[in-house]
Amino acid sequence: MAKPIDLEKTSFEVIENRIRRTGVAFTESASALSEARRDAITVREIEGALVDVLGLEEIADILERDISSQEILGLLADYNFVRLRPVKLGEIVLAESIIPPGVPISLTEAEVKLKGEKWVVHKNDADPFPSSPHAHNYEHRLKMDLRTGDLYQGKCRVPCARMGKAQLIEFRHRLEQKNASIHLPPLTF
Secondary structure, three states: OOOOOOOOOOOHHHHHHHHHHHHHHHHHHHHHHHHHHOOOOOHHHHHHHHHHHHOOOOHHHHHHOOOOHHHHHHHHOOOOHHHHOOOEEEEEEEOOOOOOOOOOOOHHHHOOOOOOEEEEEEOOOOOOOOOOOEEEEOOOOEEEEOOOOEEEEOOOOOOOEEOOHHHHHHHHHHHHHHOOOOOOOOOOO
């Protein structure tokens, strides 16, 4: 692996070359792993797996490394890509917001206005935090712990707010109505 670069102090040409080489490495790795496993592994799945394996905050952080397809193949040789293919267990669209006032929300709220909120629960979520399963509100970049009602912003592991007990119970009830086979974690208030 080449020496890490400081993205803020490096010329655009060097960064552009790094992006191109990284893209080629992702594509070559996806192709090689797809062939070896006889399973279609996408570039997007390569990116998600690298974020997971290397503990990156986001895939753009990979640019700090000059990673080759050989290194990627070594890192992901035994990776379980099923983790990156969640099966949706249920989806709930709420007429009114259950996010407590004062919770910081993503700026995307200004771009798209919805009448209610859409929360999604996946069967095989790659990240079991904060509970397994847990709910996602992609519009506001929130995760909900289905045991406690704690809400987490983005990748932060410290709750930014907590739903009310009655709201959490109603939410869980509606989720179970959508998918009777869902196994929710026990409540822990």
